[in-house]
Amino acid sequence: MRISKAIQRPVRVLLFQPKFPVRSIPLGLAYLAAALEEEACDIQIINASAPYKHYTRASLLKDITTFEPHIFGITLSTPFVKQGYDFITSLSRLPALIVAGGPHPTIRPEEAIKHGADIAVIGEGEETIKELLQALMGNIDLEKVRGIVYRKNSEIIRTPAREPITDFDKLPMPDFSLVRYAKIVAYPVERIRGCGMDCEFCTVKGKPRCASVERLMKQITNIVDKPGCIDLLIRSEVLNAPYDFKIHI
Secondary structure, eight states: OOOOSOOOSSOEEEEEEOOOSSOOOOHHHHHHHHHHHTTTOEEEEEETTOTTOOOOHHHHHHHHHHHOOSEEEEEOOGGGHHHHHHHHHHTTTOOSEEEEESHHHHHOHHHHHHTTOSEEEOSOOHHHHHHHHHHHTTSSOGGGSSSEEEEETTEEEEOOOOOOOOOGGGSOOOOGGGBTTOOOSEEEEEEEEOOSOOOTTOSOOSSOEEOOHHHHHHHHHHHHTSTTOOEEEEEESSTTOOHHHHHHO
């Protein structure tokens, strides 16, 4: 662990999406940021793949070190995981806890630890990151946080799995205002998590879990009122199901 003593408030958290060819909006990081806002953290999101800002390796490292985060969270997807691991290596002198999450660490969390992450998060992170914060502040033991993998001395520890979130109404709305230099014109809206399948190669498994229609409409209302909003991107693993939910909308 890079942090040997309990972190004190206010905790600074930097959430990072690495630079890769696919242009995307970090919806997952916006959800994590909103969850951490409830814990009175100082948060920034850097989307290195953003079309509205040209980042170099040097400018990214400067922005990160200037912010001086206690926690550096990075999302890793399998097609570009090599670039993500390479960036983690460049942070070897950063005195922050490096937390890896996203699709690839969910499948191969031990690999993320071996490539420099201090903690790997398995599955959804909104509840995990809040518990992890409490552990880093010394309020609970790290082994009590479900759904993580970490190194303890020479041993890699995997804690018990965390149940998928089913009540999305208790989650705060994603906060895109924390994305640094953001000039977003197409906002993602999440409708369903899960697809009902069990493909070995995929992290999207289990019974589809729908946000309530009321929450979905609130997301859309919040977004269309934003200056410059042109498009909505409906994020759903199963676009045409369930039928009664679709009819309700």
